Amino acid sequence: MAGVVAFTSFTCADLAPALTLARDLERRHPDWRRVGVLVDHAPEGLDDRWRDAFDRVWAAETLYGEDWRRFVFKHEAPEAAAAVKGRALLAVLGEGAEKAFYFAPDIAVFGDLDEVEARLDAASILLTPHQGEPNAGAQAVADNEAQAMRYGVYNLSFLGVRCDPTGLALARWWADRLDRASYDAAGGFDDQKHFDLVPALFDGVEVLRDPGCHVASWNLSRREIEIARDGRILVNGRFPLKFYNFSNPYGDGAILTERYAGRRLAVYELAAYRKCALAAAGAPPPPREGWAYGRFDDGAPVPSMARRLYRDDPELGARYPDPFAAGPDTFLAFLQTNRPDLL
Numbered sequence: 612m613a614g615v616v617a618f619t620s621f622t623c624a625d626l627a628p629a630l631t632l633a634r635d636l637e638r639r640h641p642d643w644r645r646v647g648v649l650v651d652h653a654p655e656g657l658d659d660r661w662r663d664a665f666d667r668v669w670a671a672e673t674l675y676g677e678d679w680r681r682f683v684f685k686h687e688a689p690e691a692a693a694a695v696k697g698r699a700l701l702a703v704l705g706e707g708a709e710k711a712f713y714f715a716p717d718i719a720v721f722g723d724l725d726e727v728e729a730r731l732d733a734a735s736i737l738l739t740p741h742q743g744e745p746n747a748g749a750q751a752v753a754d755n756e757a758q759a760m761r762y763g764v765y766n767l768s769f770l771g772v773r774c775d776p777t778g779l780a781l782a783r784w785w786a787d788r789l790d791r792a793s794y795d796a797a798g799g800f801d802d803q804k805h806f807d808l809v810p811a812l813f814d815g816v817e818v819l820r821d822p823g824c825h826v827a828s829w830n831l832s833r834r835e836i837e838i839a840r841d842g843r844i845l846v847n848g849r850f851p852l853k854f855y856n857f858s859n860p861y862g863d864g865a866i867l868t869e870r871y872a873g874r875r876l877a878v879y880e881l882a883a884y885r886k887c888a889l890a891a892a893g894a895p896p897p898p899r900e901g902w903a904y905g906r907f908d909d910g911a912p913v914p915s916m917a918r919r920l921y922r923d924d925p926e927l928g929a930r931y932p933d934p935f936a937a938g939p940d941t942f943l944a945f946l947q948t949n950r951p952d953l954l
Contacts, residue, residue, distance in 0.1 A: 614642065616643065618648060624897045682790070711778075718854050719888070835847055908936055
C-alpha cells in the first residue's frame, strides 16, 4: 500500500457520505488509495457494490481482535467511528503508506489536494485548526474561538501523517489514547481535545492555515465563499476551496451558517450540491434494526447508561469480557438483577 492513502471510518448510517467522500477523492486523486473502515456489520442482503468506491474496506473488529466487543460496547455509534481512527492509522502506515490522510465522511472535496500532500514532504504531522485567524466582535469570539478552546483547537475530521519516526510515534500515541477513552463529552470527542497537546509533544507539526482547507460553519466568520464567473469556488476572493466540512460538532450548524454567511448565497449552493451528491451516492438506506452494536445478543437494546456503567467500572469488564452476551452469568443478567432501572 505504498504511496498516499486516504482513509475514513463510518457506520452504515453514514454510508452515503462515506461513498461521496471516496468518489470525490477518486475523481481528484485517482493515484491515491482509498480505505474505508466499517464500524458496523453490513446487513444481510446488502448489495456489496458500494465497496467498489474503496480500494480496501476493513471491518473495524479486525483491528482489535478478541478485545473488540469489550471495546466497542463502551461507545455509542459516532464515538466508535471516531475511536477506531488511531488503530486504523497504525494499520495504514504498517502496510507501507508513505503518507496517510484521514477524512471524516462529513467532508466534501472540491479541489485539488496536491499542495496539501506536498506539505508532508517536510512536515510529519498536518493539522487544520478550527480558527485560522482572530475573530472580531464578542459574538464571533464566543461562537468560534471560545468553542474551539472547549472542544479542541484542531478539527480531527482531517489529519495528515507522514510515515517517519515522528508520524509513527503520533499514531501509536493516538491509538493508545483512543483505546483508553474516546467518548462524547458534551459534543467534543476526546480524540480531538487530545490534539491540543500535539504541537508540544511532537516535532514536525505543521498547522495548515490555508483558508481553502477545512472550511465549515465554525469558521465562516473569517472565510467568505464565492463562486466566480468561471465556476471556481474561492475563499476570501483568491484561495481555491479545497475541502468543506458539512458537520458542526459543537452546535447548530444552520444557525452559525446563517449568522456568518448571511445573504451570501454561495454557501447555500454548496449545501444544495451536497444534498444532491448524497442522494446520488447510491447508498442503501440504513438498516432498520440500527447499528450492529446497538443491541445485546438477544435483541434487547443497549442503553447508554449501561455502556457508561460498563466502561467506568473495570471490575465489570474483567468479569464480563463479552458484554453483549445474553443468558446466565452475563453483563445483561447482572443488569437485570442489580440495575433494572438502566434497562
